Amino acid sequence: KQWYQRRVAITAGGAKEAEKYTNVHYVIPDTGVYTGCPSPEDLNFSPNPKYVHYCANETVHGVEFQNIVEAGGRTLVCDMSSNFMSRPVDISKFGMVYGGVQKNIAPAGLALVIVREDLINTPRLHPVPKVWDYKLQAAGKSLVNTTNTFSVYCSTLALRHILKQGGM
Numbered sequence: 384k385q386w387y388q389r390r391v392a393i394t395a396g397g398a399k400e401a402e403k404y405t406n407v408h409y410v411i412p413d414t415g416v417y418t419g420c421p422s423p424e425d426l427n428f429s430p431n432p433k434y435v436h437y438c439a440n441e442t443v444h445g446v447e448f449q450n451i452v453e454a455g456g457r458t459l460v461c462d463m464s465s466n467f468m469s470r471p472v473d474i475s476k477f478g479m480v481y482g483g484v485q486k487n488i489a490p491a492g493l494a495l496v497i498v499r500e501d502l503i504n505t506p507r508l509h510p511v512p513k514v515w516d517y518k519l520q521a522a523g524k525s526l527v528n529t530t531n532t533f534s535v536y537c538s539t540l541a542l543r544h545i546l547k548q549g550g551m
Contacts, residue, residue, distance in 0.1 A: 397436065397438075398436075401436075404509060405433075408428075408432060410425075410426045410427045410428055411426065411427065418444065419446060420446060420447070420448050420449075423452075423453055426452075428454070428455065428457065432457055434457065434458040434459070434478060435452065435457045435458065435459050435460065436461070437452050437459075437460075437461055437462070438462040438464075439461050439462065439463050439466045440463070440465035440466045441465070442465045442486075447465075447466075451472070451473065451476050451477075458478035458479075458502070459476060459477045459478055460479045460480075460481075461477055461479075461480045462480075462481060462482055463480045463481070463482045464481075464482030464483045464485075464486055465482070465487070467482055467484065467487045467488055467495060468487040468488055468541075468545065468551070471551045474497055477497070477499070478498070478499045478502050479496065479497065479498045479499065479502060480497045481495065481496040481497070482494065482495060483495075484534060484538055488537075488538045488541050488542070489534045489538035490533065490534050490537055492533070492534045493530070493531050493534035493535060495538075496517070496520075498517045498521075502517070503517045503518050503521050504518060513527050513528065514527070514528055
């Protein structure tokens with residue numbers, strides 16, 4: 384089972400997609416209103432989820448977690464499309480972070496994915512397209528398919544600039 388935070392519109396969409404492949408457990412009831420983040424004591428995790436997924440900053444409704452969700456040792460997966468490069472984040476607390484670069488790093492057309500190595504080598508129950516086969520992507524140095532070279536170039540410039548300024 385996976386945990387999804389339903390109060391955030393973007394994560395709710397991701398949870399609906401996940402329901403096609405697995406059982407999804409929602410840790411908070413669906414209120415239909417996306418106005419805030421649940422407090423840690425409101426999170427109702429299932430006993431043994433494969434992972435806990437949430438969206439750190441959902442900009443459609445202005446909902447942002449100020450801290451990393453405490454998942455009680457469960458593998459944490461986070462959509463950080465709106466958080467990349469906005470502040471320092473302890474990536475070691477996550478099994479995977481991902482997101483589009485179009486908000487904070489470069490033009491649209493590129494995704495940034497950071498996957499913990501032990502998860503790259505975890506066998507999958509279902510086949511996935513090559514673009515989401517992170518073991519294949521890691522072995523191919525992320526060049527399994529043709530990348531958007533303009534976005535790669537722009538992100539390189541942005542990241543070099545940030546490093547010149549002292550980094551995050």
